Amino acid sequence: MIDIASRVYNHTWKIDPIVRSVLDTDFYKLLMAQTIYRRHFQTRVTFGIINRTAHVRIADFVDEGELREQLDHVRSLSLTRGESTWLRGNMFYGKRQMFSPDFMAWFEGFRFPAYHLEKRDGQYELTFEGPWIETTMWEVPALAIINELRSRAVLRSLGRFELQVLYAQAMTRVWEKVQRLRALGGVNVADFGTRRRHGFLWQDWCVQAMMEGLGESFLGTSNCLIAMRREVEATGTNAHELPMVYAALARSDAELADAPYKVLSDWQKDYEGNLRVILPDTFGTTHFLQEAPDWVTNWTGIRIDSKDPIEGGEEAIAWWIARGQDPRTKLAIFSDGLDIADIETIYRHFQGRMRIGFGWGTLLTNDFRDFVPEGRLDPISIVCKVISADGHPTVKLSDNATKAMGPADEIARYRRVFHATEQPRRELAV
Numbered sequence: 001m002i003d004i005a006s007r008v009y010n011h012t013w014k015i016d017p018i019v020r021s022v023l024d025t026d027f028y029k030l031l032m033a034q035t036i037y038r039r040h041f042q043t044r045v046t047f048g049i050i051n052r053t054a055h056v057r058i059a060d061f062v063d064e065g066e067l068r069e070q071l072d073h074v075r076s077l078s079l080t081r082g083e084s085t086w087l088r089g090n091m092f093y094g095k096r097q098m099f100s101p102d103f104m105a106w107f108e109g110f111r112f113p114a115y116h117l118e119k120r121d122g123q124y125e126l127t128f129e130g131p132w133i134e135t136t137m138w139e140v141p142a143l144a145i146i147n148e149l150r151s152r153a154v155l156r157s158l159g160r161f162e163l164q165v166l167y168a169q170a171m172t173r174v175w176e177k178v179q180r181l182r183a184l185g186g187v188n189v190a191d192f193g194t195r196r197r198h199g200f201l202w203q204d205w206c207v208q209a210m211m212e213g214l215g216e217s218f219l220g221t222s223n224c225l226i227a228m229r230r231e232v233e234a235t236g237t238n239a240h241e242l243p244m245v246y247a248a249l250a251r252s253d254a255e256l257a258d259a260p261y262k263v264l265s266d267w268q269k270d271y272e273g274n275l276r277v278i279l280p281d282t283f284g285t286t287h288f289l290q291e292a293p294d295w296v297t298n299w300t301g302i303r304i305d306s307k308d309p310i311e312g313g314e315e316a317i318a319w320w321i322a323r324g325q326d327p328r329t330k331l332a333i334f335s336d337g338l339d340i341a342d343i344e345t346i347y348r349h350f351q352g353r354m355r356i357g358f359g360w361g362t363l364l365t366n367d368f369r370d371f372v373p374e375g376r377l378d379p380i381s382i383v384c385k386v387i388s389a390d391g392h393p394t395v396k397l398s399d400n401a402t403k404a405m406g407p408a409d410e411i412a413r414y415r416r417v418f419h420a421t422e423q424p425r426r427e428l429a430v
Contacts, residue, residue: 193365301331
């Protein structure tokens with residue numbers, strides 16, 4: 001096993017680029033990319049980095065030259081023959097040839113497009129503009145780069161023994177969490193921590209700890225490269241990006257109201273089984289469920305993201321029952337800013353009432369809280385979101401007002417179309 005502390009202490013560019021493969025990304029990006037490739041190949045979008053933890057002035061301590069060097073390195077990457085073979089021949093969610101030959105031919109020739117970077121008031125304005133099928137691929141590596149450069153900037157001030165102690169503390173914390181998960185008995189957890197990880201080596205270590213500590217209860221990792229190397233399941237479905245773009249492209253209020261369901265209609269033409277998991281909160285969960293066509297009720301499950309998890313889970317159960325479904329056969333995936341205590345509470349509340357899974361993200365792969373003075377290694381809430389599509393602004397209402405985004409006039413329009421009331425504000429730790 002790699003001595004992470006020594007590796008961090010002896011960082012050199014040649015052995016430690018932050019993103020070392022096109023597959024160092026989340027599985028849901030590839031699934032969504034295939035849907036985009038088939039239906040929206042000509043659509044142009046803009047993505048942008050948003051640091052919701054605004055008091056952390058990233059540009060004050062992350063060097064612009066280093067950031068550009070890492071971004072430029074990503075632009076030099078392409079899919080290797082071995083990686084292509086894995087995608088073409090591996091079984092994902094019980095299905096071989098998940099990715100069609102035409103999509104794979106495109107992906108094998110893919111190169112990351114250009115980026116635009118500038119500093120403004122202590123933050124980096126980092127945007128990606130171009131074909132949706134290309135710019136979407138920047139989301140995960142861009143976030144991984146910024147988060148790891150922040151970690152490296154802090155760690156440079158620590159000596160060899162300080163680093164050994166730091167990582168020993170962090171390893172102990174992860175293992176204690178794993179032991180608490182194991183004590184629950186049969187709780188199913190996947191690693192969702194790529195985007196805001198402390199670093200690639202650390203995420204890989206966390207995955208190995210979960211593999212050993214949880215056995216079959218560890219569902220896998222969202223990170224394709226780690227999934228390939230560790231021979232575990234690559235996990236993930238879809239994200240808010242799809243309904244946000246579909247909605248922005250709508251030509252009328254009627255098309256706007258139908259956009260979230262058009263996404264699902266397209267998705268079920270491409271995928272089946274456990275990949276048919278709805279994400280209903282982009283424009284408000286309650287209205288989405290009320291207006292959902294009957295065929296949506298037959299989907300495998302639901303991902304509960306921005307809503308209070310207990311409230312969201314109860315709402316899902318009531319919806320299934322009202323639609324004549326047995327919730328015990330349905331899957332609910334909880335994924336919003338979870339830590340071990342949240343997982344324990346949710347699991348105990350819903351155990352036996354539905355099938356439960358957890359996507360454990362930042363507080364698995366980046367929990368160094370209290371180990372460095374002034375919270376300099378505390379994780380931050382930073383995202384890379386699509387902000388326009390074919391020149392039209394995108395909107396996200398969310399079940400948590402803190403996550404809402406878009407121009408004020410468009411937000412007002414979306415609230416009217418989706419009958420959305422003012423959502424509560426839940427504090428964002430990550």
